[in-house]
Amino acid sequence: xxxxxxxxxxxxxxxxxxxxxxxxxxxxxxxxxxxxxxxxxxxxxxxxxxxxxxxxxxxxxxxxxxxxxxxxxxxxxxxxxxxxxxxxxxxxxxxxxxxxxxxxxxxxxxxxxxxxxxxxxxxxxxxxxxxxxxxxxxxxxxxxxxxxxxxxxxxxxxxxxxxxxxxxxxxxxxxxxxxxxxxxxxxxxxxxxxxxxxxxxxxxxxxxxxxxxxxxxxxxxxxxxxxxxxxxxxxxxxxxxxxxxxxxxxxxxxxxxxxxxxxxxxxxxxxxxxxxxxxxxxxxxxxxxxx
Amino acid sequence: xxxxxxxxxxxxxxxxxxxxxxxxxxxxxxxxxxxxxxxxxxxxxxxxxxxxxxxxxxxxxxxxxxxxxxxxxxxxxxxxxxxxxxxxxxxxxxxxxxxxxxxxxxxxxxxxxxxxxxxxxxxxxxxxxxxxxxxxxxxxxxxxxxxxxxxxxxxxxxxxxxxxxxxxxxxxxxxxxxxxxxxxxxxxxxxxxxxxxxxxxxxxxxxxxxxxxxxxxxxxxxxxxxxxxxxxxxxxxxxxxxxxxxxxxxxxxxxxxxxxxxxxxx
Numbered sequence: 352x353x354x355x356x357x358x359x360x361x362x363x364x365x366x367x368x369x370x371x372x373x374x375x376x377x378x379x380x381x382x383x384x385x386x387x388x389x390x391x392x393x394x395x396x397x398x399x400x401x402x403x404x405x406x407x408x409x410x411x412x413x414x415x416x417x418x419x420x421x422x423x424x425x426x427x428x429x430x431x432x433x434x435x436x437x438x439x440x441x442x443x444x445x446x447x448x449x450x451x452x453x454x455x456x457x458x459x460x461x462x463x464x465x466x467x468x469x470x471x472x473x474x475x476x477x478x479x480x481x482x483x484x485x486x487x488x489x490x491x492x493x494x495x496x497x498x499x500x501x502x503x504x505x506x507x508x509x510x511x512x513x514x515x516x517x518x519x520x521x522x523x524x525x526x527x528x529x530x531x532x533x534x535x536x537x538x539x540x541x542x543x544x545x546x547x548x549x550x551x552x553x554x555x556x557x558x559x560x561x562x563x564x565x566x567x568x569x570x571x572x573x574x575x576x577x578x579x580x581x582x583x584x585x586x587x588x589x590x591x592x593x594x595x596x597x598x599x600x601x602x603x604x605x606x607x608x609x610x611x612x613x614x615x616x617x618x619x620x621x622x623x624x625x626x627x628x629x630x631x632x633x634x635x636x637x638x639x640x641x642x
Numbered sequence: 643x644x645x646x647x648x649x650x651x652x653x654x655x656x657x658x659x660x661x662x663x664x665x666x667x668x669x670x671x672x673x674x675x676x677x678x679x680x681x682x683x684x685x686x687x688x689x690x691x692x693x694x695x696x697x698x699x700x701x702x703x704x705x706x707x708x709x710x711x712x713x714x715x716x717x718x719x720x721x722x723x724x725x726x727x728x729x730x731x732x733x734x735x736x737x738x739x740x741x742x743x744x745x746x747x748x749x750x751x752x753x754x755x756x757x758x759x760x761x762x763x764x765x766x767x768x769x770x771x772x773x774x775x776x777x778x779x780x781x782x783x784x785x786x787x788x789x790x791x792x793x794x795x796x797x798x799x800x801x802x803x804x805x806x807x808x809x810x811x812x813x814x815x816x817x818x819x820x821x822x823x824x825x826x827x828x829x830x831x832x833x834x835x836x837x838x839x840x841x842x843x844x845x846x847x848x849x850x851x852x853x854x855x856x857x858x859x860x861x862x863x864x865x866x867x868x869x870x871x872x873x874x875x876x877x878x879x880x881x882x883x884x885x886x887x888x889x890x891x892x893x894x895x896x897x898x899x900x901x902x903x904x905x906x907x908x
Contacts, residue, residue: 365728369740372721372784376743379781380755383762387754390761444657447650461889462658464902469665469885470842472862473878477664479870480671480679487667487681517664525903549647578751580845585866595753595845602757602849612761615754622751 391612401608409613419597419614426593427621429508429583430576433515437572438565440516441523445564446557448524449531467521471581478514479505479585506590514582519575523568530564531557566633574622594618665882672875679870690876700877703861707841710772710857714779715787715836721780722787723829727821729788730795745785755782756849763850770852778850779840786839787832790901794828831896838888 366373394404413419448459466474481487482504489501504510534557542556558565580595587593589600594614601611646654667681674680675687694700722744728734729741747755759778760769768774798821806816822829844859851860858881865874892898 365732365734365737368724368728372725372744373740375721375777375781376784379759379762379777380743380747383758384750384754386761386765387758440657443650443653447646447654450646450650451654459654459658460899461893462661464898465886465889466661466665467902468838468842468889470844470859470862470878470881472842472844472859472866473668473881474664476862476866476870476874476878477666477668479866480667480681480875481664483870490681514664517660520661521902529903574749574751578753580753580848581863585863588867595751598753598757599848602760608757608761612757615751615757618751619754623749626749 387612388616390609391616393609395607395609400606409610410617412610413613413617422592422594422597423617423621425508425591426577426595426618429512429515429593430573432512433519433576434569434573436512436516437520437523438569441520441568442527442558442561442565443553444520445524445527445531446553446561449528463524464521466517471518472585474518475514475582475585478510478517478582482510482513482586505586506588508587508591510586511583511591511593514586515576515579518579518582519572522571522575523565526568526571527561527564530561530567534560566629570626570629574626577622577625578618668875668878669882671872672879674872677872679872679875690872691880693873694877694880697873699856700858700861703856703858706772706855707858710775710779711837711841713772713776714783714840715833717776718780718784718836719787719829719833722784722832723791723822723825726788726791726795727817730792731798731800744788747782748785752782752845756846759846760849769850770855772855774850775847775855775857778846779843782843782846783836783839786835787829790828790832790835791825794825798824827896831892831901834888834892834895835901838885842885 390401391409392405392407394402394406394408396402444463448456448463451459479486483489484501484503484505486505488504489498492498493501504513538556538560539552542552547555578595579593580599583591583593584596584599587596589596592600595618598611598615598618601607601614605611670681670683671679672690673686673688674683675685675689676683725740725744729737729744755778759774763769763771763774763778768777802824803816803820806820807813811819842859843857844863847857848860848863851857856864858877862874862877862881889898892901
């Protein structure tokens with residue numbers, strides 16, 4: 352790039368250009384996160400409110416309580432199953448989409464990506480109408496006399512997973528699709544000319560090349576699912592709590608902000624740890640393949 | 643390249659049904675003439691759309707969401723464009739730090755951002771204010787604009803700008819008359835994506851609104867967690883139609899796949 356070391360341009364210019372955004376991000380991101388971190392060490396009394404003490408008791412409370420263990424386990428369980436399902440249906444769909452042409456491709460792409468822009472509250476409302484005890488699916492199954500009593504899907508982890516897959520699968524399709532565009536189409540033709548069937552081509556030629564996309568898509572889906580709020584709040588309510596809805600209740604119902612902040616910090620640390628170790632794992636794997 | 647076989651078509655059809663099903667039932671339920679949720683509707687009626695007009699709470703919330711989307715997307719664009727110019731075409735110490743900082747709202751769980759904003763806004767006395775909401779939304783949506791503007795800045799041909807400079811244009815004129823028009827698709831695409839993201843935002847907003855600044859998603863969310871009636875379905879239908887209209891606008895202006903997938907998707 353020619354601009355590097357351009358003597359006519361002052362050194363401070365990049366910082367001046369980024370300055371306004373930097374001020375906003377320091378004041379409204381770094382400072383608030385730091386304040387929340389400090390808050391998580393404070394204590395709370397029902398009559399006194401937040402007290403400026405400093406200790407690990409909130410963390411010890413969360414880490415030592417089976418109630419919170421269950422919530423964390425449920426949250427990461429939901430996130431894991433959602434990720435696996437998104438990979439299982441998003442990867443083939445991205446491949447089929449990659450092979451579509453013209454108007455078909457535009458139409459399917461619009462349907463697959465469009466929901467990303469529609470409010471999660473609206474999409475989850477759709478699932479609440481579909482999954483309820485007297486919802487669309489149960490009513491249809493009873494009318495068809497396939498079942499006699501409604502299957503319970505609202506306020507279950509299964510219902511949350513179905514709706515989360517719907518919310519998250521576009522991210523998987525995007526990631527895999529981008530990876531497929533980086534592969535060489537000639538490899539597929541070569542496999543075909545050597546007599547490989549479509550299933551063999553998909554699993555032996557396409558999938559290995561799409562794998563970086565599947566892996567990066569999985570990471571996005573997992574971290575977003577682990578911290579999803581609207582979907583578990585509407586479909587799980589108070590009965591099936593996850594970490595984010597627990598934080599919400601601590602902040603807006605119980606008003607125990609320090610405990611809520613500690614739970615949120617643990618979620619942040621857990622998500623960052625998963626991301627970091629996943630990246631290392633993936634890098635090592637690919638170092639073995641390409642190294 | 644071989645064509646998709648029958649299995650691929652069947653799979654794609656089921657996938658498309660899965661993707662549109664929740665939206666179709668919302669629209670279907672909103673058209674019911676009855677006072678309860680039913681699908682398919684037993685008749686067609688705009689009764690529940692009429693009912694929106696009798697609920698000023700929701701209309702006020704919709705206006706706040708629109709104002710908030712405009713204000714925060716515009717603020718974030720004004721801040722992100724110069725930052726993208728610096729990060730995209732200069733090599734300087736701290737560049738990686740700035741990029742990581744500006745993209746970090748995508749990595750930090752939204753619920754954590756929500757309580758951090760609440761904590762901060764309460765401390766400085768801005769909790770529940772429109773200004774507080776605008777600043778917080780600007781932080782969350784900056785990464786979306788930055789990514790798109792960066793993509794258009796990095797591919798830019800510098801010779802035209804040099805020509806303008808050599809002819810005596812000031813750096814402000816060069817930016818306004820040469821650079822900005824060339825990166826305009828990225829800026830507009832980023833603004834629209836940021837607007838939609840702000841308009842839809844729930845997880846952060848739910849912590850920092852007060853009754854007079856409640857946004858549409860927060861109002862809908864509060865209503866749905868209490869009860870689901872055809873009214874929320876008709877309001878949601880309006881939201882769906884509004885978003886679809888914006889989607890077509892994006893498709894014409896910038897390309898939906900380019901906006902959401904990036905350059906590699908083409």
